[in-house]
Amino acid sequence: MGSQSIYTKENLLDSNEFRKQAHMMIDFIADYYENIEKYPVLSQVQPGYLQNLLPKSAPYYPEPIESILKDVQEHIVPGLTHWQSPNFFAYFPANGSIASFLSEMLMTGFNVAGLNWVSSPAATELESIVTDWLGQMLVLPKSFLFSGGGGGVIHGSSCEAILCTLLAARDQVLSTIGSDSIGKLVVYCSDQTHSAFRKASKIAGIHSRNFRVIKSTRSTSFALSPHLLRSTICSDIEDGLIPLYLCATVGTTSTTAVDPLGPLCDVTKDYGIWAHIDAAYAGSICICPEFRHFIDGVEAANSFSFNPHKLLVTMLDCCCLWVKDPNALINSLSTNPEYLRNKATDSKQVVDYKDWQISLSRRFRAMKLWIVLRSYGVEKLRNVLRSNVELAKLFEGLVGTDKRFEIVVPRKFSLVCFRISPSAISKCKTNIDEINKTLLESINASGRLYMTHTVVDGVFMLRCAIGATLTQEAHVLAAWNVIKKHADVILNMHV
Amino acid sequence: MGSQSIYTKENLLDSNEFRKQAHMMIDFIADYYENIEKYPVLSQVQPGYLQNLLPKSAPYYPEPIESILKDVQEHIVPGLTHWQSPNFFAYFPANGSIASFLSEMLMTGFNVAGLNWVSSPAATELESIVTDWLGQMLVLPKSFLFSGGGGGVIHGSSCEAILCTLLAARDQVLSTIGSDSIGKLVVYCSDQTHSAFRKASKIAGIHSRNFRVIKSTRSTSFALSPHLLRSTICSDIEDGLIPLYLCATVGTTSTTAVDPLGPLCDVTKDYGIWAHIDAAYAGSICICPEFRHFIDGVEAANSFSFNPHKLLVTMLDCCCLWVKDPNALINSLSTNPEYLRNKATDSKQVVDYKDWQISLSRRFRAMKLWIVLRSYGVEKLRNVLRSNVELAKLFEGLVGTDKRFEIVVPRKFSLVCFRISPSAISKCKTNIDEINKTLLESINASGRLYMTHTVVDGVFMLRCAIGATLTQEAHVLAAWNVIKKHADVILNMHV
Structure with missing residues (x-):
C-alpha cells in the first residue's frame, strides 16, 4: 500500500515490547532497593555534576533501554539523595510501599x-x-x-x-x-x-x-x-x-x-x-x-x-x-x-x-490510596505508624543516656529534635549552634545517614525524622552510633 | 528480643515481594493494552455506579493483590474512559508510550x-x-x-x-x-x-x-x-x-x-x-x-x-x-x-x-522526558507526530468526500472540526446544532469511538482529535464509517 509510509505509526505501546522492557525495569528497581544501603544517603555530587556527563542535545536516533539504564546507574543514582534509604532521617519521610508502587503503575498504564x-x-x-x-x-x-x-x-x-x-x-x-x-x-x-x-x-x-x-x-x-x-x-x-x-x-x-x-x-x-x-x-x-x-x-x-x-x-x-x-x-x-x-x-x-x-x-491518584488501604488494611497501617513512633522513642531514649546531648523539644510523634547541649562545651568559646551545625554537616558528609535541622526560639537543633519504610531498629541504633562518633571528634577538637 | 514486637516493622518494600507483585502488574497492564479495543471507549456507567460495588469503609485486614486486581477488572475498568484506546478522539490525546511508562516506574521507585x-x-x-x-x-x-x-x-x-x-x-x-x-x-x-x-x-x-x-x-x-x-x-x-x-x-x-x-x-x-x-x-x-x-x-x-x-x-x-x-x-x-x-x-x-x-x-518528572527523548530520538518522535497529522488529513479528506458533512474550520494540526452541514437538512425544521449534538451523542453512546465538541462563532461542531498512540489508519477509517452510519440514521429521521 503506497500510503503506508505516511500513515503508519510505529506502535510505541506494543504489548510484547512493553512486557519485555517493563519486566527489565522491575528488576532494576528491585536491585536498587536491595543495594540502597550501599549508597551515601545524601548525594555527594557537586553542583553542575551532571552537565558534563550527558550530551548537549537529545539524540536523533533511538537508544536501547539497556544503555539508558546503564546511564541511570552510573550518572543518575550518584546524584540521588536516597529518600527510600533506611538511613534517611531528613525533612519528613516519603515512605513508599509495594502497594503504592503497583498502583502508580496501574494509574500510569490507564493514563486517564x-x-x-x-x-x-x-x-x-x-x-x-x-x-x-x-x-x-x-x-x-x-x-x-x-x-x-x-x-x-x-x-x-x-x-x-x-x-x-x-x-x-x-x-x-x-x-x-x-x-x-x-x-x-x-x-x-x-x-x-x-x-x-x-x-x-x-x-x-x-x-x-x-x-x-x-x-x-x-x-x-x-x-x-x-x-x-x-x-x-x-x-x-x-x-x-x-x-x-x-x-x-x-x-x-x-x-x-x-x-x-x-x-x-x-x-x-x-x-x-x-x-x-x-x-x-x-x-x-x-x-x-x-x-x-x-x-x-x-x-x-x-x-x-x-x-x-x-x-x-x-x-x-x-x-x-x-x-x-x-x-x-x-x-x-x-x-x-x-x-x-x-x-x-x-x-x-x-x-x-x-x-x-x-x-x-x-x-488517577485515588488508585494509590485505594490499593494501599486494601493491600495493607487499617490494622497493619496503624502498626507501621506505631513502630515509627516506637523507634523515635528508642532514639529519644538513646539521646537521653548521653549527657553531652539534650532533647530540645519533647517528642510527640516520630520526629526527635536534639542537639549537643551547651553544658558539653561550657569551657569552650565556640558558639553551641556552630558546634551543632558542624556536627550535622559532618554526619551528612559521611553518607551514613541524612538528617536536616531547624532553628526554633533561636536554638539550632538537629531533626531525626523516623519513618522511611525500610528503617528498622538496627538502623536507628547504627544512626545513634554514627552521631556519637562524629560528636566525639568534634567535641575533642573544641573542648 | 522482647522489644521486637514494638520496634519491628513489616517490610513493605521487600524486594522479593516487590518483584513478584510488580511482574504480575506488568502482565495485567499488558493484557489491558491487548484488550483495549473490546471496551466501550467512553465509559457507559451511570453516576454513582461505583458506590454500591465497593464496601463502605476500608478493610481492617490486608487483601491479596489478586482480589484487588479482580476488582480493578470488574469494577474499575468499566468506569474508565479509555484514553489509550486507538478509538479515542476526544479532547486532546494523552498519548502514552513504553518509554514513558518505564520512566514513571523509575521515578516512583526512587520516590525522591x-x-x-x-x-x-x-x-x-x-x-x-x-x-x-x-x-x-x-x-x-x-x-x-x-x-x-x-x-x-x-x-x-x-x-x-x-x-x-x-x-x-x-x-x-x-x-x-x-x-x-x-x-x-x-x-x-x-x-x-x-x-x-x-x-x-x-x-x-x-x-x-x-x-x-x-x-x-x-x-x-x-x-x-x-x-x-x-x-x-x-x-x-x-x-x-x-x-x-x-x-x-x-x-x-x-x-x-x-x-x-x-x-x-x-x-x-x-x-x-x-x-x-x-x-x-x-x-x-x-x-x-x-x-x-x-x-x-x-x-x-x-x-x-x-x-x-x-x-x-x-x-x-x-x-x-x-x-x-x-x-x-x-x-x-x-x-x-x-x-x-x-x-x-x-x-x-x-x-x-x-x-x-x-x-x-x-x-522526578525530568526522568520521563529524558527517557522518552533517548528511547525514541528526535527523528522517530517527529515521525509519530507527522503520522498523526497525516491521519488527520486522511480523516479531513474522508469528510470532504461526503456532501452531507462539512469541515467547519480548516485543519492545521491533527484536529479536525466538522459537522453535518446545514445543507444536508435544508428541508428540515430541526436546528442544525441539535442534529449535530444528536449525532455526537449517538456515536459516543455506541462505545465505538469517543469524540467531543465545541461551539465557535455560534456553530456547534464535532472535534476529531487524532493522536492516541495506538491509533492507526484502520481506526480512522473505521471511525469515519461509524460516523457515517450514525449520520444515516439521524438524517433519515430528520430529513
Whole structure:
C-alpha cells in the first residue's frame, strides 16, 4: 500500500515490547532497593555534576533501554539523595510501599486524565469513596465526608490544599464586600506554620501587611495561642480590616508542634473566619486511636488536609483535603468552557474534580490510596505508624543516656529534635549552634545517614525524622552510633 | 528480643515481594493494552455506579493483590474512559508510550521529593538539561535556555504554567506600583484562549472587570488580532489602568487556532506587557521543522509552555515551561524557611525548583522526558507526530468526500472540526446544532469511538482529535464509517 509510509505509526505501546522492557525495569528497581544501603544517603555530587556527563542535545536516533539504564546507574543514582534509604532521617519521610508502587503503575498504564466525571467516571468516584474511607479512619466528623454533605479531594501537595481553601474563603468574602476590598483581608498563623501558607497568601493576593504571624513560645510547646489569636483579630477589626482565614497546624515542620484546634476554632467561629487544619505530617499517625486526640477540635474547622505521601506508605504525590462546603471551593475554582460541557455535569449529579483544584487535568491518584488501604488494611497501617513512633522513642531514649546531648523539644510523634547541649562545651568559646551545625554537616558528609535541622526560639537543633519504610531498629541504633562518633571528634577538637 | 514486637516493622518494600507483585502488574497492564479495543471507549456507567460495588469503609485486614486486581477488572475498568484506546478522539490525546511508562516506574521507585537541589541533585540537574534539550528541539531562542540565561521547568499542567508566569508578571509590577494597585492590573486574551487563563487570573487576584477577552473572527481563523489588542490596551491606559499580561495561544483547544506571535509581541513590547505563549497542544508538533513556523515570533515573548503529556508520548503529568527571566518567577514564588536552608542554596550555584512552581514537593518528572527523548530520538518522535497529522488529513479528506458533512474550520494540526452541514437538512425544521449534538451523542453512546465538541462563532461542531498512540489508519477509517452510519440514521429521521 503506497500510503503506508505516511500513515503508519510505529506502535510505541506494543504489548510484547512493553512486557519485555517493563519486566527489565522491575528488576532494576528491585536491585536498587536491595543495594540502597550501599549508597551515601545524601548525594555527594557537586553542583553542575551532571552537565558534563550527558550530551548537549537529545539524540536523533533511538537508544536501547539497556544503555539508558546503564546511564541511570552510573550518572543518575550518584546524584540521588536516597529518600527510600533506611538511613534517611531528613525533612519528613516519603515512605513508599509495594502497594503504592503497583498502583502508580496501574494509574500510569490507564493514563486517564480525570478532569471531570465523564472523562473517567471511575477516577472521580473512587476518589470520593476512598477519601470517605480515609476520613472515617481519622474519625473526621461526617460533615467532612460526601456521605455527610462535605467531601474529599486528592491534591498533589499541602501547598495546593492550603491555597485552594484560602481562595475559597477569599472569594466567599469578596462576593459580599467586593473585590476592591481585597487589601483589607487578613490571614493568621503562628511563627511555626509552614512557609507554604505565606506563599499561598501571596499568590492569592493577600497584602503582605495583612499576613499575621503570631509568636509561639517554648512554654506552650510552640503551639498557637488562642488568646493571642483573639486579641490580634480584635485589633485588626478595630483597624477596619477583615479577618479571613486561619491556618492551624497539627505537627509543625520544625518540631511537630500541635496547635489547640478546639480553642482556636472557638475563636474563628466567633468572627466567621475560615479555619483550615494542616496536618500534612501528623495526620497519618492520627489514624491510630491513641493519637486521634491530636486532632480533637477538627469538628469545628472548615477544612482539613494531610499527606499520605509522607507517612502513610503512599508514593508521591498524594495530599488529601476535606471540606465541609464543597460549593465554596467550586464557586472559586470552577470553569465551564463549552468544550468541556457534558450531560453528566449539566445533571449536577456528579463531582467534577477540576473545580476542586488549580489544574484542569489530573492523574488517577485515588488508585494509590485505594490499593494501599486494601493491600495493607487499617490494622497493619496503624502498626507501621506505631513502630515509627516506637523507634523515635528508642532514639529519644538513646539521646537521653548521653549527657553531652539534650532533647530540645519533647517528642510527640516520630520526629526527635536534639542537639549537643551547651553544658558539653561550657569551657569552650565556640558558639553551641556552630558546634551543632558542624556536627550535622559532618554526619551528612559521611553518607551514613541524612538528617536536616531547624532553628526554633533561636536554638539550632538537629531533626531525626523516623519513618522511611525500610528503617528498622538496627538502623536507628547504627544512626545513634554514627552521631556519637562524629560528636566525639568534634567535641575533642573544641573542648 | 522482647522489644521486637514494638520496634519491628513489616517490610513493605521487600524486594522479593516487590518483584513478584510488580511482574504480575506488568502482565495485567499488558493484557489491558491487548484488550483495549473490546471496551466501550467512553465509559457507559451511570453516576454513582461505583458506590454500591465497593464496601463502605476500608478493610481492617490486608487483601491479596489478586482480589484487588479482580476488582480493578470488574469494577474499575468499566468506569474508565479509555484514553489509550486507538478509538479515542476526544479532547486532546494523552498519548502514552513504553518509554514513558518505564520512566514513571523509575521515578516512583526512587520516590525522591526534589523540592530543592540538595534533596536530590540529579532530579534538578536532569530537569535543567532536558528542558534545554527540548528547547533546542523547538528551536527556542537561546534566551529561553539555561545555557542562555533563561531556563525551563516541568510543571504538572499548563494551568500551573500560566498561573506562575502571571504571578511573576504581577509581582514584578506590584513591586514598583505597590500592592494596593492590584485592582488596576489588566490581562488580555482572545475568546479562544483556554479557560485556564480566566481561572489563573481569578486566583492571582486580577479583578474580573480587568479581564479582557478580545473577540476573534472566522475571517482570521479565530486568531487574536494585534490591532484589537493594541486598541484595547490604549483604551485601558487612557482609563488609568495598567496592562500586565497577554496569554497568546498556538493551537487553541476548540479549533487549534494560532495567534500571530510576532505581531502580538510587537504590541506587548511597546507597552511593557508580559507575553506568555500557551502551546499546550501544538507545541509538540512544532519539533518538526515544517511546523516550526507556527511558533515564529516566540523569540520576543517572556515565557512559553507546552504539554509533552498531550502529543509527545509522555504520560501524565508533564508541562514544560520556559522563561527568559527566572528571577521574575523566583522573586514571586520563593520561600526560604530555616528548615530548608542548605549550603548549596546559599551558594546560589544551584536551581531550587520549589521557587519555580506553586508546590514545595515535586516528583522526578525530568526522568520521563529524558527517557522518552533517548528511547525514541528526535527523528522517530517527529515521525509519530507527522503520522498523526497525516491521519488527520486522511480523516479531513474522508469528510470532504461526503456532501452531507462539512469541515467547519480548516485543519492545521491533527484536529479536525466538522459537522453535518446545514445543507444536508435544508428541508428540515430541526436546528442544525441539535442534529449535530444528536449525532455526537449517538456515536459516543455506541462505545465505538469517543469524540467531543465545541461551539465557535455560534456553530456547534464535532472535534476529531487524532493522536492516541495506538491509533492507526484502520481506526480512522473505521471511525469515519461509524460516523457515517450514525449520520444515516439521524438524517433519515430528520430529513
